[in-house]
Amino acid sequence: MAERKKTGSNGGNKKRAKAGGKSSAVAKRSWTRRLLGPLLKLMIVAFVGLAVWSLYLDIQVRERFEGKKWQIPAAVYAAPLELYAGAQMSLDVLVGELNALGYRKVSRSPSLGQYSASASRVSFVPRHFDFPDEVVAPEAEPATGPQSLTVSFSSGSISALETTAEGRPVSWFRLEPRKIAGIYPSTQEERTLVQLAEVPDLLIQALLAVEDRDFRDHVGVAPLSIIRAMFANLSAGRVVQGGSTLTQQLVKNFYLTSDRTLTRKLNEALMALLLELHYSKDEILETYINEIFLGQHGAYSIHGFATASRFYFAQPLNELQPHQLALLVGLVKGASYYNPRRSPARSKQRRDLVLKVLADQGVLTPEELVKWQGMPLGVRKEPGRITSVFPAFVDLVRQQLNEEYPEEVLQSEGLKIFTTLRPEVQQSAQRALSSTIKQKSAALKQPELQGAVIVTDKNSGEIVALTGDRSAEAIGFNRALKAKRQVGSLLKPFVALTALEQQPTLSLASRVKDEPITLRFKDDSTWTPANFDSTSHGEVLLREAFIRSYNQAFVHLGLNVGLKPIIETLHRFGATEKMNAYPSLILGAVNMTPLEMTQMYQNLASGGFSTPMRSIRVVTDSENKVRSRYPYQATRLVEDDVAYIIQYAMIDVVRSGTGRSLYSAFPEDYQVAGKTGTTNDLRDSWYVGFNGDYLSTVWLGNDNNSNTGLTGSSGALQVWKALYKDLPLTSLMPTKPDTVEWHWISPDGKLSAERCADSIPLPFRAQSVPVEEADCGNVGDAINRFWRRLVSPLTDE
Amino acid sequence: MSFQPSQEISRMSATTWRMTNRAGVLSVLLVFLISGCSSFQDTYGRKPPQPAPEQQPGVEKPPRDESGVSRAPEAEQPAEQPRRSRPSVQIARAEPLPAANHFIQQARTASDQGNYSQALSLLERARRISPGAGEVYLEIAEVHMNMGDSDQARRFCDKAQSLSGDDAEFKARIRRVLNQLGSA
Numbered sequence: 015m016a017e018r019k020k021t022g023s024n025g026g027n028k029k030r031a032k033a034g035g036k037s038s039a040v041a042k043r044s045w046t047r048r049l050l051g052p053l054l055k056l057m058i059v060a061f062v063g064l065a066v067w068s069l070y071l072d073i074q075v076r077e078r079f080e081g082k083k084w085q086i087p088a089a090v091y092a093a094p095l096e097l098y099a100g101a102q103m104s105l106d107v108l109v110g111e112l113n114a115l116g117y118r119k120v121s122r123s124p125s126l127g128q129y130s131a132s133a134s135r136v137s138f139v140p141r142h143f144d145f146p147d148e149v150v151a152p153e154a155e156p157a158t159g160p161q162s163l164t165v166s167f168s169s170g171s172i173s174a175l176e177t178t179a180e181g182r183p184v185s186w187f188r189l190e191p192r193k194i195a196g197i198y199p200s201t202q203e204e205r206t207l208v209q210l211a212e213v214p215d216l217l218i219q220a221l222l223a224v225e226d227r228d229f230r231d232h233v234g235v236a237p238l239s240i241i242r243a244m245f246a247n248l249s250a251g252r253v254v255q256g257g258s259t260l261t262q263q264l265v266k267n268f269y270l271t272s273d274r275t276l277t278r279k280l281n282e283a284l285m286a287l288l289l290e291l292h293y294s295k296d297e298i299l300e301t302y303i304n305e306i307f308l309g310q311h312g313a314y315s316i317h318g319f320a321t322a323s324r325f326y327f328a329q330p331l332n333e334l335q336p337h338q339l340a341l342l343v344g345l346v347k348g349a350s351y352y353n354p355r356r357s358p359a360r361s362k363q364r365r366d367l368v369l370k371v372l373a374d375q376g377v378l379t380p381e382e383l384v385k386w387q388g389m390p391l392g393v394r395k396e397p398g399r400i401t402s403v404f405p406a407f408v409d410l411v412r413q414q415l416n417e418e419y420p421e422e423v424l425q426s427e428g429l430k431i432f433t434t435l436r437p438e439v440q441q442s443a444q445r446a447l448s449s450t451i452k453q454k455s456a457a458l459k460q461p462e463l464q465g466a467v468i469v470t471d472k473n474s475g476e477i478v479a480l481t482g483d484r485s486a487e488a489i490g491f492n493r494a495l496k497a498k499r500q501v502g503s504l505l506k507p508f509v510a511l512t513a514l515e516q517q518p519t520l521s522l523a524s525r526v527k528d529e530p531i532t533l534r535f536k537d538d539s540t541w542t543p544a545n546f547d548s549t550s551h552g553e554v555l556l557r558e559a560f561i562r563s564y565n566q567a568f569v570h571l572g573l574n575v576g577l578k579p580i581i582e583t584l585h586r587f588g589a590t591e592k593m594n595a596y597p598s599l600i601l602g603a604v605n606m607t608p609l610e611m612t613q614m615y616q617n618l619a620s621g622g623f624s625t626p627m628r629s630i631r632v633v634t635d636s637e638n639k640v641r642s643r644y645p646y647q648a649t650r651l652v653e654d655d656v657a658y659i660i661q662y663a664m665i666d667v668v669r670s671g672t673g674r675s676l677y678s679a680f681p682e683d684y685q686v687a688g689k690t691g692t693t694n695d696l697r698d699s700w701y702v703g704f705n706g707d708y709l710s711t712v713w714l715g716n717d718n719n720s721n722t723g724l725t726g727s728s729g730a731l732q733v734w735k736a737l738y739k740d741l742p743l744t745s746l747m748p749t750k751p752d753t754v755e756w757h758w759i760s761p762d763g764k765l766s767a768e769r770c771a772d773s774i775p776l777p778f779r780a781q782s783v784p785v786e787e788a789d790c791g792n793v794g795d796a797i798n799r800f801w802r803r804l805v806s807p808l809t810d811e
Numbered sequence: 812m813s814f815q816p817s818q819e820i821s822r823m824s825a826t827t828w829r830m831t832n833r834a835g836v837l838s839v840l841l842v843f844l845i846s847g848c849s850s851f852q853d854t855y856g857r858k859p860p861q862p863a864p865e866q867q868p869g870v871e872k873p874p875r876d877e878s879g880v881s882r883a884p885e886a887e888q889p890a891e892q893p894r895r896s897r898p899s900v901q902i903a904r905a906e907p908l909p910a911a912n913h914f915i916q917q918a919r920t921a922s923d924q925g926n927y928s929q930a931l932s933l934l935e936r937a938r939r940i941s942p943g944a945g946e947v948y949l950e951i952a953e954v955h956m957n958m959g960d961s962d963q964a965r966r967f968c969d970k971a972q973s974l975s976g977d978d979a980e981f982k983a984r985i986r987r988v989l990n991q992l993g994s995a
């Protein structure tokens with residue numbers, strides 16, 4: 015930019031020099047003509063030169079202005095918190111969300127942007143937000159203005175939602191979504207932009223009173239102020255005062271250098287005039303409010319009042335009180351010199367001066383002046399976040415966006431991206447991962463231990479949380495998306511599923527051989543898989559093999575089914591790798607990312623329906639018109655009964671198998687499903703598990719693929735446990751298909767009854783129910799059946 | 812009447828849970844005698860968190876391992892014998908929550924006016940509130956049918972079917988939609 019300007023100015027000088035040469039060549043004319051001619055020509059040439067120069071500046075300034083004014087980066091939003099009676103949500107989650115949205119807690123009845131909370135109730139006055147799918151206005155938002163809502167909680171869910179004043183029930187309401195990121199060029203700061211209509215009047219009044227009283231009347235420059243400034247500068251012998259109008263300040267802000275040469279001043283004045291020529295006062299003021307430099311945060315500069323409001327007060331601009339607005343206006347003169355965090359006394363002096371000016375102009379009464387001057391600065395100690403809050407999740411969103419939108423569209427067209435992120439789950443997931451890794455890496459002397467967690471809404475496939483590093487702030491290698499790791503036993507459910515599909519008479523009560531096996535290949539090499547405990551267990555039920563993850567049993571089963579159908583199943587469920595038909599595949603000798611693994615289990619957890627994972631719900635343009643929509647999809651991948659039986663087997667893994675240690679943290683009647691995975695030499699620790707709401711994949715490992723000392727259940731499962739302690743305890747309750755029957759089974763796989771010792775209940779497809787009956791005394795059964803027949807018609811609900 | 816063991820077990824288990832929750836004093840015999848609740852779920856298809864029931868006599872609590880690898884890695888190999896536990900089985904069809912019904916009603920109105928994309932948008936919100944309710948998916952299927960997209964309609968019928976539980980009337984509704992699709 016600066017370079018272009020320089021060439022421009024040289025060009026201008028050349029023209030003038032050339033003009034001078036021409037005029038001196040003219041001689042022998044009448045004296046008037048001799049005098050006037052050159053002068054006239056000189057003037058014409060100078061005028062043309064000035065015109066060309068102005069034209070050049072005009073292009074420059076318009077380009078800059080239009081660019082700043084219309085380049086609105088895409089805004090990325092989290093999913094809104096939905097409130098309705100029956101929603102599984104704790105009071106803490108709602109209060110946390112209100113705090114994150116900058117609602118202020120009050121003890122009296124709340125007004126706009128405030129809330130009050132007791133032990134079981136929260137009342138708040140919501141802000142308006144234009145949702146893209148808002149076809150019917152919420153009941154809680156009548157035309158008369160925002161209404162106060164009261165949410166009552168009881169035992170972990172919302173028991174009532176009603177208007178505070180009349181106690182009228184409201185069937186649903188959703189809070190405005192949190193903005194989690196903007197799509198900027200990578201070096202730029204996060205910015206919040208406001209339209210003039212949203213800017214508090216007091217801010218504008220203060221700004222004009224302090225910085226540019228004649229703003230509404232001048233033409234871009236104010237000669238009187240300049241003269242005043244010149245006197246001040248002359249008497250000081252250097253440039254100490256700027257008589258700059260807001261327009262000039264805006265022009266100056268376009269150029270990041272701050273040299274105060276005369277040429278520069280003249281250029282600025284000229285450009286200010288040109289700006290005023292092209293744009294209305296309101297347009298200039300709005301751009302100024304969004305552009306002006308108001309602070310520095312590390313490498314990021316804070317531009318604009320709305321961004322500064324978040325940065326200093328963690329609140330939206332329209333909720334600031336007069337003393338806070340005055341502080342921001344005071345910063346215009348020197349954001350660094352008056353930095354309220356570093357120089358609070360100086361900043362307060364400046365703020366009080368701004369308030370005084372407002373009082374002098376009659377905007378504030380003398381009483382108000384005393385009141386606001388008496389207020390503390392109210393600046394948050396920690397800067398409000400100005401960079402992306404959840405970088406790992408935003409990574410995923412950008413990945414999806416970049417498939418459809420060019421980067422410059424994302425950076426300039428003001429798109430709104432409505433994502434599926436649930437901030438409270440994301441925070442829990444990150445906390446669970448960070449704390450577990452911290453603890454394990456200390457205990458096992460594994461300082462490099464890393465991990466990833468992905469959480470989906472199991473019913474819809476929406477990704478609600480994603481972390482790819484032990485640290486929340488980490489930017490860079492996102493393991494959730496990029497780490498291709500061996501998956502180990504995580505494939506076993508898909509092997510069993512293939513076997514059930516291929517063999518209609520196979521059931522969890524079928525007997526499989528858990529015996530040593532050695533495969534000899536064509537090149538004479540051999541493969542001898544072993545069990546984790548180095549023991550073979552002989553003939554066991556498939557259920558046993560499944561919940562204890564017996565390798566040898568699964569190799570027998572898998573070879574029996576055939577590798578091709580297994581590979582077909584893996585691909586059907588979402589694996590993208592090309593796979594070789596090696597027997598070791600049965601034991602998970604294939605590399606996949608946590609994201610890929612999540613998709614496969616997601617399809618299983620949704621009852622065997624393909625539910626493509628999504629991180630974006632809707633993309634709209636700046637006028638809220640929908641650009642892309644990503645609706646829920648469901649396509650059947652496997653028969654209901656097979657999916658049901660596998661889900662049940664995974665429930666049994668947690669009840670009685672390798673996932674058993676989960677129940678140290680949960681009540682016995684909390685039903686969840688899961689599968690552990692451990693790879694050779696303890697390189698990878700996996701756990702995938704789901705309750706009625708959420709499915710989560712956890713991976714732990716070292717980036718250099720070294721031994722972690724962790725198994726699936728001593729590592730990844732512990733992260734899962736810590737995460738699900740924070741989530742509602744919604745049991746997994748798959749709906750039983752008609753074709754499934756439950757039977758009590760003896761340890762050797764025969765039909766039995768509940769009262770028989772060691773019998774267990776298992777789900778069966780009709781054609782796979784065992785025929786043989788265990789010997790357990792049949793008299794009682796007959797009596798029971800008789801009674802049941804007698805009673806059940808009477809007690810049917 | 813034919814004997815259906817599948818239902819019996821689930822009913823027994825359901826009742827047992829209720830008993831443990833309420834009083835925990837009823838004898839096993841009673842549990843066997845009283846069977847009839849088709850589901851122990853609440854009407855919302857979600858099971859409220861409950862205190863852990865008492866241990867069954869004779870069943871040892873498993874050793875609990877939170878320390879990770881202080882012992883030899885045991886993860887793939889739990890120490891205890893299989894536990895006898897009754898699975899929680901969902902047999903009845905889950906009903907949508909009132910808030911979801913609110914959106915279903917609005918969607919029907921929109922659909923009647925031929926405003927299908929609006930209807931789908933409303934049903935998507937209903938689905939988010941009650942994802943386990945087959946009703947929502949059947950409604951989505953019907954909107955797709957009205958839009959002439961029979962492929963999507965069939966898929967959502969499939970999904971509705973998988974959540975229909977033992978509700979014969981609901982299954983009949985799905986069949987009617989599928990029949991209409993077949994003749995279309």
